[in-house]
Amino acid sequence: MAALLEVDGLSVDFAGSQRPIHALRDIRFSMERGRIVGLVGESGSGKSTLSLAVLRLLAPSARIVSGTIRFDGVDILALSDEAMRALRGRRIAMVFQDPMSTLNPVLSVGAQMIDVQFRDADLSRKQKRARAVSLLARVGIPDPERRIDDFPHQFSGGMRQRISIAMALLGQPDLLIADEPTTALDVTLEAQILDLLRDLRRDFAGAILLVSHHLGVVAEFCDEVVVLYAGEMVEQAPVGELFANPRHPYTRALLDCDPGRLPADARSFPTIPGRLPDLGAPRTQCVFAARCPLAIERCRAEPPAMIDVAPGHRASCHLLGG
Amino acid sequence: MSRPVTAPAVISSVAELLEVERLRVRFRAVKPLNAWLGGIRDPMIDAVADVSLDIPEGGAFGLVGESGSGKTTLGRAIMGLVPVESGEVRLAGAAFPKRGGRALKAWRRRIAMTFQDPTGSLSPRLTVRTLITEPFRIHGMTSRDLGAEARRLIALVGLSEDFLDRYAHELSGGQARRVGIARALALDPRLLIADEPTAGLDVSVQGEVLNLLARLRGELGIALLLITHNLAAVRLSAERLGVMYMGRLVETGPTGAVFRGAAHPYTAALLAAIPIADPTRHRKRAIAGEVPSLLHRPPGCEFHTRCPHAQPRCRAEAPLAREIATGHAARCHFPIDAGGSSSTGSP
Numbered sequence: 001m002a003a004l005l006e007v008d009g010l011s012v013d014f015a016g017s018q019r020p021i022h023a024l025r026d027i028r029f030s031m032e033r034g035r036i037v038g039l040v041g042e043s044g045s046g047k048s049t050l051s052l053a054v055l056r057l058l059a060p061s062a063r064i065v066s067g068t069i070r071f072d073g074v075d076i077l078a079l080s081d082e083a084m085r086a087l088r089g090r091r092i093a094m095v096f097q098d099p100m101s102t103l104n105p106v107l108s109v110g111a112q113m114i115d116v117q118f119r120d121a122d123l124s125r126k127q128k129r130a131r132a133v134s135l136l137a138r139v140g141i142p143d144p145e146r147r148i149d150d151f152p153h154q155f156s157g158g159m160r161q162r163i164s165i166a167m168a169l170l171g172q173p174d175l176l177i178a179d180e181p182t183t184a185l186d187v188t189l190e191a192q193i194l195d196l197l198r199d200l201r202r203d204f205a206g207a208i209l210l211v212s213h214h215l216g217v218v219a220e221f222c223d224e225v226v227v228l229y230a231g232e233m234v235e236q237a238p239v240g241e242l243f244a245n246p247r248h249p250y251t252r253a254l255l256d257c258d259p260g261r262l263p264a265d266a267r268s269f270p271t272i273p274g275r276l277p278d279l280g281a282p283r284t285q286c287v288f289a290a291r292c293p294l295a296i297e298r299c300r301a302e303p304p305a306m307i308d309v310a311p312g313h314r315a316s317c318h319l320l321g322g
Numbered sequence: 323m324s325r326p327v328t329a330p331a332v333i334s335s336v337a338e339l340l341e342v343e344r345l346r347v348r349f350r351a352v353k354p355l356n357a358w359l360g361g362i363r364d365p366m367i368d369a370v371a372d373v374s375l376d377i378p379e380g381g382a383f384g385l386v387g388e389s390g391s392g393k394t395t396l397g398r399a400i401m402g403l404v405p406v407e408s409g410e411v412r413l414a415g416a417a418f419p420k421r422g423g424r425a426l427k428a429w430r431r432r433i434a435m436t437f438q439d440p441t442g443s444l445s446p447r448l449t450v451r452t453l454i455t456e457p458f459r460i461h462g463m464t465s466r467d468l469g470a471e472a473r474r475l476i477a478l479v480g481l482s483e484d485f486l487d488r489y490a491h492e493l494s495g496g497q498a499r500r501v502g503i504a505r506a507l508a509l510d511p512r513l514l515i516a517d518e519p520t521a522g523l524d525v526s527v528q529g530e531v532l533n534l535l536a537r538l539r540g541e542l543g544i545a546l547l548l549i550t551h552n553l554a555a556v557r558l559s560a561e562r563l564g565v566m567y568m569g570r571l572v573e574t575g576p577t578g579a580v581f582r583g584a585a586h587p588y589t590a591a592l593l594a595a596i597p598i599a600d601p602t603r604h605r606k607r608a609i610a611g612e613v614p615s616l617l618h619r620p621p622g623c624e625f626h627t628r629c630p631h632a633q634p635r636c637r638a639e640a641p642l643a644r645e646i647a648t649g650h651a652a653r654c655h656f657p658i659d660a661g662g663s664s665s666t667g668s669p
Contacts (some may be wrong), residue, residue, distance in 0.1 A: 198355040218596050218599075259555050262554075269528070269555075271526050
């Protein structure tokens with residue numbers, strides 16, 4: 001069976017003042033049905049650009065330079081706008097970081113949840129409302145019959161994120177993209193939302209692409225992880241393998257920085273000295289070379305290729321041979 | 323083994339720099355007419371309720387809790403940025419000035435604060451040079467060589483002098499934090515209140531900011547009140563830790579002791595909720611529900627609505643802070659013992 005999502009050689013540029021900014025370079029990965037893939041990276045890594053590209057929601061200043069994105073076998077970059085709209089929100093749905101920006105503040109939650117089902121012409125308004133109520137109950141909104149008529153501001157932050165998840169699931173998507181869904185929430189609510197997503201995955205059987213800067217969240221929740229740095233994929237592995245046996249120096253440095261993994265006798269916090277490379281510069285060396293503690297001559301001379309290091313585990317580093 | 327602590331010892335042997343005693347900050351949450359219409363008897367909320375804590379000279383205290391727990395309000399009350407309803411704040415033995423004016427200005431020379439939104443707290447129209455020397459102008463200390471002060475301060479926070487001519491929008495999140503810290507340090511304060519210094523930063527940059535704060539403590543001997551929801555970050559940054567819930571300190575103690583054995587079920591739940599970057603170790607299920615409204619504080623122990631160990635007594639009677647070990651206290655009728663179970667036995 002073909003993969004649900006296949007990104008192949010995707011490069012995205014943003015218009016810069018003098019020259020284009022290479023936000024994504026030669027991204028290749030695929031996602032099977034029902035899997036949860038974590039997209040990890042720091043600011044400027046291109047993780048949000050990648051998730052927006054899959055939804056074809058990139059800003060007008062962005063340009064897809066090369067590559068394809070296939071969803072269920074269909075090249076979505078070649079679809080008409082109309083065909084893409086039919087896919088979006090239905091077969092591919094998204095949950096954003098800030099639920100207040102996805103919910104309309106002047107409409108009740110119920111009105112919005114009924115609106116979202118506008119394509120289901122065969123359902124009556126009453127049936128749509130009943131579906132909305134049952135989904136609200138499913139995501140843990142207490143007393144949904146009554147609360148469905150409330151407005152977004154009448155819910156707490158955690159409840160709003162539950163509502164936006166319910167809305168995303170109304171179309172029974174095959175792929176749910178969650179961009180930092182718990183970043184705006186407190187840690188006890190974060191745990192509740194992750195538990196909810198994990199629960200939901202059992203009954204909606206779709207795949208989830210989780211965009212997160214938080215390694216702990218990824219470790220708990222994902223089956224596979226894709227690590228991005230400065231617009232390039234540096235490593236991909238099953239979650240257990242990535243955390244037990246990270247092969248790219250950037251992945252290792254990122255794991256070391258996680259305060260939850262600090263040894264009990266640590267005296268200071270590990271950091272990654274240096275800064276992101278110029279994203280406008282041509283690709284003549286390894287993207288992490290300038291900050292890499294292990295860099296050798298070759299790292300500054302040519303960019304490394306992705307190398308298979310174990311089943312399902314790939315990394316792009318000269319030190320891995322190849 | 324535990325004894326009630328009604329008030330902290332007033333006479334202390336170590337030199338306490340900051341002493342906060344039974345501090346209460348009240349806000350009006352509902353307008354009078356709406357309160358009457360809504361049948362709300364008390365339209366006021368206690369954002370900070372009965373909080374006592376001490377920070378010794380050069381010490382660091384980590385204040386943790388979730389959104390709305392009152393940690394920022396407590397920091398602002400110590401700075402004198404919000405009015406205090408009752409209780410006392412003392413700095414090196416001197417009480418918070420009753421009147422504003424010169425005495426309040428002097429107070430704010432000795433306590434400085436960095437604010438949550440690093441870029442938003444810097445004026446977009448001023449250069450970094452002007453921003454970090456503004457405190458000298460505000461405090462009428464213009465006889466100083468402000469150029470030299472700007473160079474001293476920017477070097478102190480580990481930025482090059484090129485940054486002096488930049489504007490706030492030209493700074494990354496981490497750089498903006500450093501500028502905020504440089505400005506806070508301008509007048510050589512004895513206490514720095516850092517409000518969420520790591521929020522919104524990448525994990526590698528969070529470490530840089532926390533390392534900087536640790537270095538500044540060592541070099542300048544300043545005390546630190548670190549306000550954060552990032553529990554893992556506090557572990558190395560503060561010797562003592564306080565956990566706030568609904569405006570109250572529910573647990574205080576040495577950081578290591580609290581991490582090894584949280585006594586209050588809320589602290590335990592917070593610690594258990596931290597996602598661990600290790601797929602082989604799964605956290606225990608976090609507590610259910612959300613923080614109740616401050617307008618409708620639950621009777622008895624305010625955490626009983628979410629507490630996995632709640633007993634009838636918890637619903638009826640508000641617990642006092644009890645000392646579990648020296649310097650380690652929790653506001654709980656049935657604190658969790660060192661073995662990890664609640665003292666009620668199996669719940």
